[in-house]
Amino acid sequence: MGASARPGAAPAASFDAFGAKSAQYKPHEVVFYEGDPADRIFEVARGTIMLFKLLPDGRRQVVEVLRTGDIFGIPNGDEQDCTAETLTDARVNMLDLTQVEGSPAIQRQLTRCLVAQMQSLHEHAVLLGRKSATERVASFLMHLVPDRGTNACAGPVDESNDTRQVKLHMTRQEIADYLGLTIETVSRVISDLKRRGVISVERNDEIRLNKVCAVCQLTGRH
Amino acid sequence: MGASARPGAAPAASFDAFGAKSAQYKPHEVVFYEGDPADRIFEVARGTIMLFKLLPDGRRQVVEVLRTGDIFGIPNGDEQDCTAETLTDARVNMLDLTQVEGSPAIQRQLTRCLVAQMQSLHEHAVLLGRKSATERVASFLMHLVPDRGTNACAGPVDESNDTRQVKLHMTRQEIADYLGLTIETVSRVISDLKRRGVISVERNDEIRLNKVCAVCQLTGRH
DNA sequence: CGGAAGGTTGAGGAACCTCAAGCATGGTGG
């Protein structure tokens, strides 16, 4: 659930202006682990990052997928509640807690980000609690299309040419853990959508939505 | 997922100090509907409130259950993304957006609340995406026990007398919509726990956990 | 006493998971 299509989402890389430290990551590097001491706040300056939680027996749930401008890792208590791992090459800004407390400008921006992310989490709760496998995958794909798949869907710009290629940046396993499914179910749904002509799989992590509206119809929101 | 056991949660009814308006509600009254104009922020001064979203075909997901001190309805864009409905008698404080923007004190508290609620949403995503029906119900019950069922579980104070009565404040249908199950499944799980002697149902919305630790063992977090 | 609302229980079915085998793709080394 990226921030790209979120109304009110923060502009990119805004902590730069506040003298934040920053770090570079390759795909599938861990920024911090669940249980690590939490004493800073983080911002995605570039790339995509996922937050996930593990159950003791190894079950995993990806709880958020964050894009440029999103913030994460804000302390509540003194431990991180999730593990943060990059999906792509990424740059992350880090800001000390004391800096945050002192700046009303950062506070305001923080609030805006948090509220936007909270709404994404609400939407995702509906997906996890009430949607079928097909609806979950369709919703996932729609969230990768800027300005569609959110409440404020712009609709097709050009009816006759309503196609779009999206890059997933996630393996089937990660998608499954995000959508509360198994890898096999995700694979089967994608194969089925392919068979029905709704999508084309160009590469494993690159999918063409042949008719964006048709995918949108499958999300359960219509 | 109440705030009562959340480390860092706000103290009760803190907006009082900022000259907030407040309103009284009976059980099952709507505070606002999804789609209503969003121009204020709300705080639970007393009682319990749930936020839920509906799909067009009537499926419902309760996304948050809020207790005293929690805030909700914060605008992002100009429409509410959820419906807010009381579960019990409740009092709600309302603060104008302009008041919030002007006060760093409110901002700070807002941030603290939002981060705490976000962690609850993370936990709930794990429940919805990865837990079995029994694990969901057990987790739900544990969240009604102060200082247990969260990461910071205090453990039994007195091993030999580790029993606790909890009041649900929710119908089976509401619990089902919160846990991503059907009313029948919730009922069956409760009957099963009863049969196994883990809980006793004193009244429909009042349950005794005969051994809190035993219930905790069923949550999937052990 | 009768009705309404909420809850329980049972039988059967659908959706998704598990387990297992096989298929692509890409990289490495002979």
Added chain:
DNA sequence: CCACCATGCTTGAGGTTCCTCAACCTTCCG
């Protein structure tokens, strides 16, 4: 250049969990 392997993905068969539909029970209240 091609065999080989590793990783990730797909497909199939069968099983489990939960859902659906329907009947019945319980409690409360007029």
